[in-house]
Amino acid sequence: MKFGEKIKNARVAKNMTQAELAQAVGVSLRTMVSYENGDCYPKKREIYGNLAAVLGVDTNYLLTENEEFINAAGEKYGYRGKKYAQQLITDVSGLFAGGNMDDDDLDAVMKAVTDAYWIAKEKNKKYTPKKYRKEDKE
Structure with a gap:
């Protein structure tokens, strides 16, 4: 499963909108949409940590696409x-x-x-x- 799919699945499971997740993580809505579409990835490790904390998943789960x-x-x-x-x-x-x-x-x-x-x-x-x-x- 790709990074964007993982974020979207976890967000939907938490009943969050993209705007709510973006605000909680500290990125713009446009950036969050790009993450979910697979257009880009976070450049800073702290964003991965914030995503994992808000979505209730392990950081390694988000990092691995192997x-x-x-x-x-x-x-x-x-x-x-x-x-x-x-x-x-x-x-x-x-x-x-x-x-x-x-x-x-x-x-x-x-x-x-x-x-x-x-x-x-x-x-x-x-x-x-x-x-x-x-x-x-x-």
């Missing part, structure tokens, strides 16, 4: 691939705990790690016996 990566790993490599993808995300997320890294840098690191994961999976295919390989349907 479900697509995990589901793709599960579809392509089965249960074990899904489990390894989840572990990879958990381990990499731990690297950033308490750090002061720019959001763009965090995104770049996460993308590099996920790219490395897919490259490693492709390289490891040659070590899997042919009878156990899942053939690509492409």
Whole structure:
């Protein structure tokens, strides 16, 4: 689920309007609409914290959009691939705990790690016996 969808679902569950949420968080209505439409993301971490507090959700829930990566790993490599993808995300997320890294840098690191994961999976295919390989349907 994308960031905007998460905000909208939590807001609707709290029976709040976009204007009420924007005022409670400390942003303009236009900014809140942009967040929900997926046009932009908060630039400051404190906005994520304010959103989480007002909506009654965990900040990490708002920050993570890795479900697509995990589901793709599960579809392509089965249960074990899904489990390894989840572990990879958990381990990499731990690297950033308490750090002061720019959001763009965090995104770049996460993308590099996920790219490395897919490259490693492709390289490891040659070590899997042919009878156990899942053939690509492409």
